[in-house]
Amino acid sequence: MKGEYKGTDGIDGIESKGRELVEAKSASLGVGGFIFRLLGFTFSLVACIVIGLDKQTKTVPIKLIDSLPPLNVPVTAKWNYMSAVLYFLVTNAVACTYAALSLLLALVNRGKCKRLGTLINVLDAFMVALLFSGNGAAAAVGVIGYQGNSHVKWKKVCNVFEKFCDQMAASIVVSLVASLAFLILVLVHAIGIHRRT
Numbered sequence: 001m002k003g004e005y006k007g008t009d010g011i012d013g014i015e016s017k018g019r020e021l022v023e024a025k026s027a028s029l030g031v032g033g034f035i036f037r038l039l040g041f042t043f044s045l046v047a048c049i050v051i052g053l054d055k056q057t058k059t060v061p062i063k064l065i066d067s068l069p070p071l072n073v074p075v076t077a078k079w080n081y082m083s084a085v086l087y088f089l090v091t092n093a094v095a096c097t098y099a100a101l102s103l104l105l106a107l108v109n110r111g112k113c114k115r116l117g118t119l120i121n122v123l124d125a126f127m128v129a130l131l132f133s134g135n136g137a138a139a140a141v142g143v144i145g146y147q148g149n150s151h152v153k154w155k156k157v158c159n160v161f162e163k164f165c166d167q168m169a170a171s172i173v174v175s176l177v178a179s180l181a182f183l184i185l186v187l188v189h190a191i192g193i194h195r196r197t
Contacts, residue, residue: 030110033188036181037106041099043178044131047092050171051138054079056164077161084137085168091134092175095127095182121189124182131179138172 055078061070079085102120109116145165148156158165 033185034103034106036184036188037099037103040127040178040181040185041096041103043174043181044092044096044099047171047175047178048089048096050167050174051079051085051089051092054164054167054171056161058160060160075160077157077164079168082141084141088134088138088172088175091130092178095131095178098123098127099182121186124185124189127182128179128186131175131182135172135175135179138168138175142168142172 055076057074057076059072060075062073063070079089102123105116106120142165144154144156145161145168146156146158148154
């Protein structure tokens with residue numbers, strides 16, 4: 001009993017037990033952190049693959065002159081034709097690469113270096129912002145593709161390129177799941193800091 005408590009009233013012993021309890025809870029969150037980091041890696045990789053393989057060619061009739069029959073022209077829709085979708089692919093590639101590296105660093109570190117853990121958590125927050133910006137850019141282009149914009153005379157294209165637009169929408173949804181995985185990592189870290197203070 002005397003070795004357990006340093007102070008005369010037992011406050012130091014209670015504080016050390018409280019710290020051990022917080023550290024035990026933080027250790028149990030390590031498995032959850034690993035799972036969410038792995039989910040972020042997997043979903044951002046899947047989003048990259050789905051959008052990277054997104055391509056569709058259709059033959060579109062174009063009428064040049066009313067008295068002549070329409071001219072059938074093959075038209076291709078591909079992810080790299082739109083800068084917003086290219087940005088979306090790059091943000092997911094960056095997030096996927098970061099998730100793989102941070103997963104490796106987290107496994108090697110295992111809570112030994114607190115500064116590295118803090119750096120990883122700051123970069124997690126950066127990945128949330130990066131992925132949400134990429135998702136927003138791709139979703140904005142997707143909405144124009146589905147609905148067009150009558151004010152600037154942009155016609156909708158998803159009525160012609162259904163497969164292309166559906167694959168792009170699926171990629172955005174998968175990327176949103178990756179964004180949420182990184183967001184949960186940031187929230188878990190914030191809750192852990194709150195509990196320690």
